[in-house]
Amino acid sequence: MDWNFTDTWIVVTGALCALACALPGCFLVLRKMSMMGDAISHAVLPGLALAFLFTGSRESLPMFLGAAVTGVLTALFTQWINRFANVDRGAAMGVVFTTLFAIGLVLIVRAADHVDLDPGCVLYGSLEFSAPIVPGEVPRAAIVNGAVLLLNIAVIALLYKELRLSAFDPALADTLGFSSNLLHYLLMTLVAVTTVAAFESVGSIIVIAMLIVPAATAQLVTRRLLPMLLVASAVAVLSAVLGHLGALTVPPLFGFSGTTTSGMMAFAAGLIFTVAWLVSLMPRRRGAAEGHRPGDLAAGP
Amino acid sequence: MHHEHPPDYPLTVHDLTVAYQRKPVIWDVELNIPEGKLVGIVGPNGAGKSTLIKACLDLIPKTSGWAHIYGKPYRANRHLVGYVPQRESVDWDFPVSALDVVAMGTYRRLGWFRRVGRKQRAAAMEALEKVGIGSLAHRQISQLSGGQQQRVFLARALAQDARVYFMDEPFAAVDAATEQAIVTLLKELRERGRTCLVVHHDLATVGEYFDWTVLLNMRVVASGPTAEVFTDDNLRKTYGGRLALLDRAANALTRS
Numbered sequence: 001m002d003w004n005f006t007d008t009w010i011v012v013t014g015a016l017c018a019l020a021c022a023l024p025g026c027f028l029v030l031r032k033m034s035m036m037g038d039a040i041s042h043a044v045l046p047g048l049a050l051a052f053l054f055t056g057s058r059e060s061l062p063m064f065l066g067a068a069v070t071g072v073l074t075a076l077f078t079q080w081i082n083r084f085a086n087v088d089r090g091a092a093m094g095v096v097f098t099t100l101f102a103i104g105l106v107l108i109v110r111a112a113d114h115v116d117l118d119p120g121c122v123l124y125g126s127l128e129f130s131a132p133i134v135p136g137e138v139p140r141a142a143i144v145n146g147a148v149l150l151l152n153i154a155v156i157a158l159l160y161k162e163l164r165l166s167a168f169d170p171a172l173a174d175t176l177g178f179s180s181n182l183l184h185y186l187l188m189t190l191v192a193v194t195t196v197a198a199f200e201s202v203g204s205i206i207v208i209a210m211l212i213v214p215a216a217t218a219q220l221v222t223r224r225l226l227p228m229l230l231v232a233s234a235v236a237v238l239s240a241v242l243g244h245l246g247a248l249t250v251p252p253l254f255g256f257s258g259t260t261t262s263g264m265m266a267f268a269a270g271l272i273f274t275v276a277w278l279v280s281l282m283p284r285r286r287g288a289a290e291g292h293r294p295g296d297l298a299a300g301p
Numbered sequence: 302m303h304h305e306h307p308p309d310y311p312l313t314v315h316d317l318t319v320a321y322q323r324k325p326v327i328w329d330v331e332l333n334i335p336e337g338k339l340v341g342i343v344g345p346n347g348a349g350k351s352t353l354i355k356a357c358l359d360l361i362p363k364t365s366g367w368a369h370i371y372g373k374p375y376r377a378n379r380h381l382v383g384y385v386p387q388r389e390s391v392d393w394d395f396p397v398s399a400l401d402v403v404a405m406g407t408y409r410r411l412g413w414f415r416r417v418g419r420k421q422r423a424a425a426m427e428a429l430e431k432v433g434i435g436s437l438a439h440r441q442i443s444q445l446s447g448g449q450q451q452r453v454f455l456a457r458a459l460a461q462d463a464r465v466y467f468m469d470e471p472f473a474a475v476d477a478a479t480e481q482a483i484v485t486l487l488k489e490l491r492e493r494g495r496t497c498l499v500v501h502h503d504l505a506t507v508g509e510y511f512d513w514t515v516l517l518n519m520r521v522v523a524s525g526p527t528a529e530v531f532t533d534d535n536l537r538k539t540y541g542g543r544l545a546l547l548d549r550a551a552n553a554l555t556r557s
Binding site for chain 2: 030032086158159160161162164165167168169171172174175176177178219222223224225227228
């Protein structure tokens, strides 16, 4: 195996991106809104396409804003359809994100006539091309994902108790004066921003894996929120490392020259989840030491 | 018809109607609840008991009318209100401990951004001990029995230190020990001058637990001191022809 500074940067960028996704992902999973990450990651496409069409360049700021706005709109439209048309939230989400994604695809084909834009790259990401060619240079994708990671850490650290409260009991949050709606949209904004940043490096399809799989894995092995965030972060980093190692070593075994790191990252995350699930199935020795389980106690009539 | 609504009452409701999908659930509700009472809200399934509570707390929109807490809209006097939702309203697999959940009761005074500190944890611990499960403070909440989970919710309401409490079926599916613990707690709250509105299902215990009763079936059938309004006639009006329930009601009446 041939490892050089490019590989290091690919892993670092992948890890930063996975970390940035895993943190808000924990709250999505706890709110039972895992598919919202999927919806937003698809629905940001028209925002990106419109930003291309209006600015005619791949300038990052307009793209970022366009995608973030459509991401938040997805959450807003879903809420509206759910509430005012009385359609189930999952179905409402399905309607909103497929429609927005379709608009995005149409726009992107249109935009591709004018701008150099590869739909494949949008879907699957270009982690390999994000790494610098010259040693000592920090790739832009690492800076963007790192910045988003810092933003996510800052928001979660600052609003830890509020986010936890509104995820656990939104009605109580409202009666205590912490608007659960406001916190919902804040979280959706974080997811949208994170998705856009991750878009470039891992692509929209794999964002959903990094938003959900580390969080779901962590939920299997811990019973507290803070450890859950930490375990999810560890799984995210591990997926990035294993993913890139896998992309370098696994395909040659089958006679291929190589595969995408982002794809292997999602696969590695799935593998880690499977291991965690199998471990969680094993009988717990700690449970016996804790004394009686809820089943032992009077459960009432 | 003219209605008086004294502003110093913990809850006054005027002309309150709530509809889901244009189908009214509660109609023209008029209520005056005096301070320091244990109030049972009683009625058949689908009578709108939870709806009434939720509408008073702005958790669902009102179609018409208003509900005031100490003479002001809920928004203005939110700090005086404690809410105990139905146990099934939350996910008990959520990764928090019993103490974490009870400490949530202190969040309002804590405000935005500030963290839970030693003082809040001590208050939460005290509330847990009051409901008799201090030793389970560090359990993850899914490791508690149904009755213990209900006590966690009550401890959280205690930690809120409100003046008027809205409790949605706290006695639903709890063991006898928990039921006794809740009753003791309600009486203690009354001694401290607090008002508790409790959605209640078991007609047999209404006379024993509550000194004020609201009989509800879409409309308020009767509201007043339990001894006056918990009558055969009113129960018949509330429950209609549901014989099994009426039998139980009759039993309750002979007992009380």
